[in-house]
Amino acid sequence: MSSRQAPTLQFLGAAGTVTGSRYLLTSPSGRVLIDCGMYQGYKKWRELNWQPFPVPAASIDALVLTHAHLDHSGYIPALVAQGFTGPVYCSQATFELCEILLLDAAHLQEEEAAYRNRRGYTRHAPALPLFTVEQAHKALTLFKPLAVETEHDLDMARVSLYPNGHILGSCSVDVEVEGRHITFTGDLGRSNDLQMPAPLPPRYCDYLVTESTYGDRLHSQVDVEGIIANIVSITAARGGSVLIPSFAVGRAQLLIHILSKLKRAGRIPEMAIYLDSPMAIRATRTMRAHQDLSRFTAERVQQTTEDVEMVETADESEALASIQMPIIIISASGMATGGRVLHHLKRMLPQHRDCVLFAGYQAGGTRGAKLVAGDGVVKIHGREVSVKAQIESMDFLSAHADYEGLLDWMRQLPVAPKGCFITHGEPEAAGNLQRELREQLGWRAEVPELGESFEL
Template structure:
């Protein structure tokens, strides 16, 4: 059965109508999916995975409320999995249209989707061998073959030019946040819908500030940090202090990191710390994530999109050991001398970082540093919240290492940054919808928009379908 209100959105109306259906990231920060119907076209903005709490992850297994075969095109704002990671399921369920993205997003999405598929297949195999799944057999949400079929549908939108879907024109504006990330404008019949995507920071380590958008009749604004501001923290100095203190007591630093964006920012800061003599020049640095290594090469290929110098981009991995196969990763977990390890995933939900957590968390000499936002329901959120044990691969692991949270590494605009971007509009939109945030964050931003800007603004419910 379709969710409440969704079935009403399935009948195509005349070209002047605009319909908006919130299929994800409406009551949470993940699963970004917004269906726009205008100009005789049905366009899905983003196609992301739900992450975090089990009740949210279970939505990944439910059929989409709108038949995928009836969607004309998908537009990706950027390549993070909560924005593109459900695309293989959409294609498997019958979507046959084009997927549009920037060139860098297309390159990164290929890496992320293949890695996601591989991890899901491996997790299912491990669960079946270990017998800790309640399902017999445990199955991946999608596999590598599904991911390859989805990747084949992703086309590159020409830089500086839009694409057409029916009578609707799709245009892109750089959003900062991540390599290739864009805000999306959909124009048809004299009306414009703007989707912010995830907006970056004005002081981001790698990416330029998000570009301005002047006009929107309907606006979808993200709210990941809608209820808080980034600490006035010098993250380079703070990380340097952590590394020096940990090395002095003979411990190692583990940095669970998103492989795309965060890992490259961490490499940049660690290189700067070494160059300034603020951490030992001979301190071993390891990047234990094949996807992060590949993504770093893509950042170097697309270095013109970055705010750092070409030289800094070229030297991100100088004197860094890129850990390749799983055997090398397992050997690294057995090494006892001080070192810094960057490993995925960033919220400790899967991947090689789990083996390092099992090895390092029980030792009080070590330090685990989470450099960025942690979605509720993840191991990262539990550890940052003070958990003294976490369940990994079916067993509980004691946490005696120091755990820190460096929010200053976040690639998201904070509440003040979001408001600054909104003030760039020349006229107020007729309707503003706050999406992509936890309930408190979304509603706090809604109140600020209402009180400070006087706009008509609301937080939509998951599955809501609105005829505008």
């Protein structure tokens, strides 16, 4: 067998959808999995979380993570539970955020399983968590943070991480195996993001695996601060409060920064701002510790710290319900699929005065997507809740490049790659990016199906 036998790249997730990123590179030197995400959104996708991993977990030698979001990292404890014992390589900040996210996900799943068992809402008796807190702790012992912008000669591949502007610690990943360079964009950030510096340009690669979350959309040039100021001011004027369901990592930190700025500038009324998510609070502390990786100055971070109250305990969270004056609550989860935000939604959705302001992309099938689409009734904790509150959506607050952003980043490649694969998008988004790549760059790109393999 030649040592230059072609590697194969297999798409084990994020094919036909935006979640469950898992890409397997197999070569004579070993097996490397890039990202190990959980599926979220529609049930048909979430059910895939419960299938055994398509290759034996013990046959994977190493894992490389682009960033901490659960749709890229959330299956790691389940993989470890199935026998994976290799290293998990990522940036230092990604490791710190994974400590927060994976433990929180494990807690939520244990709680959910216990709740289902108590209420008897389960077709499987007993309901089980996808992974436990103990399994998440075990997975975290395998993490090996790597310095960014440096080539690392690892046993089975040469790996480099380049910050890509999506969230704290996020990187695009270059893997070199058997003389082939394969670049994974990860979730590519925007060049004009308010929080993260622009993505570093791509390096030479033979093959490119690109995300396509916004593969069929262009972000409009919007005055984000003006829109938020307007919505908050109008709601407060009618005596209502604003609830912002937010992703705990990245988005929540951007929102508290914007709200603090608006308050100091007198562009919103004097009202209390609460960050009500234990996970978002921990992520905010991690972000402060790595302030140099963001666009925020130390002074700005200090001001935000002074202006936003952290709601640490469940009792403090419940006490927010008794405040009579207009307030702003930022709570997770961002798509209203779980977490403390659900209790606030149950209380606020039936109130005409209040406003629920969604702060990002809502995956199809989630409660957030239903509310943004205008559903008049949603189910929360098994109960029907009527929707009278004003519902607003800021899907322009994206931490993903749109298709022109993706193309502009790719144009910086010194030469066109031999092959390009489009993943991490709904079929229309992936299909449009495929067309744009052909028309604008003259590239032929594949949109792989789930499980499909390619020889490189």
